[in-house]
Amino acid sequence: MIIWKGFGILIIPLFGIAMILGIVAGTALKIPGGFVLGIVLATLLNHVVWLRLSPKPVHADSPPPRKHSLFFIPAKAWTWIFALLILPVCGLEYLAIQGEKDLAATPGYAEFQEANRKIFSSKSGNYHGNNDKATEAARGYSMIMQVTCEAIFTGGSEKPFLTKGEFLTYCHLGKDTVLYLCHVPDLRKYADDKTKEALVSTAWTLARLSAADLGIGEDPKVVVGLRGAVDYGFILHGQASTETPLRSTTFRRPDIFFRIFAETTSGTTPDSPTATSP
Structure with a gap:
């Protein structure tokens, strides 16, 4: 017709x-x-x-x-x-x-957006944090995530346009909270449930183990956001001692991130300069 x-x-x-x-x-x-x-x-x-x-x-x-x-x-x-x-x-x-x-006008929104922009592409560097310790934690998380995922997963683009294959990471250290925001290369290509679960398990395990070594409490709260080119695909949260994290489904408005940034808006330490992996 x-x-x-x-x-x-x-x-x-x-x-x-x-x-x-x-x-x-x-x-x-x-x-x-x-x-x-x-x-x-x-x-x-x-x-x-x-x-x-x-x-x-x-x-x-x-x-x-x-x-x-x-x-x-x-x-x-x-x-x-x-x-x-x-x-x-x-x-x-x-x-x-x-x-x-x-x-x-939401407290913490502007600070989250600023952090989120830093991991949009590799042009801004591969790891960032709200202070020197956080930047170093982001560097370690980025490197270990990349090595681990390269060993576990196959496929995907050789050099994705935005990330250039790097796991771009921002770490925010609060009074008793550790937040990792990570731009995963080709996140949309982690298609089947088994692959997604393996990625989530890897990201959470690395985050909670690293959080335990940062000296911000015996059992700090850990939050992990895994994003792709457009939006967040996974938001995980729990205590560092928790093996299986809770999951948030509010990807379009991740208030859990806003609250963390709002708690430290005044900032006990200034943002550290952008760092780029060698």
Whole structure:
């Protein structure tokens, strides 16, 4: 079944291009509402395109204009559809902006974001911490995770674009808490349950054993976040003496991380400089 007539198929790439331009423009101008700009552009472009492609017959005996449609909806009608989308998209953008503002006001959120950015790619270095001891702990965790995972697992990209194959790690030492944030190369390729469990077990065991040697309490709380290129896939927490960790499922809003950073926002020691493995 043909879902378009004439040049109706052009509506799809036209809409995509308009959305990309809107988002890019919003980002470049540092203004919210990129999706709204995209919908507005789609409306205007659709109107202009079908003015050009749908000429009216010059003479009474001329053949009727060629019909253009997509999903059996006339091409010109899509202009009104896009226009009607502007208001609800504005509403969604407003809710998203308010949500971001509320999130930004959450204690510890800004500090977590700063730490998280450091392990987004290897350009910022391979290991980081909120003080010298934490940076050294991150270095050890990163190196041991890499050696262990290379010995246990096979497959994956030889040099993933963001991590270059390194386990990018940030360690945050609180009063009685040890937090490890680790960007695992090709995390999405740990596909089956057995492989995922092996990765989780390795990450947790290394974290709790290293935490016990950091001298911040007899049985400190340990939290581990394993992230991929986009988001966190595993969040583990428990005491250093716990062999099987609890798991958090709030990946989109990891409040457990925010609370840890909020507890030490004033900072007993300043952040150490970025370190890069040799």
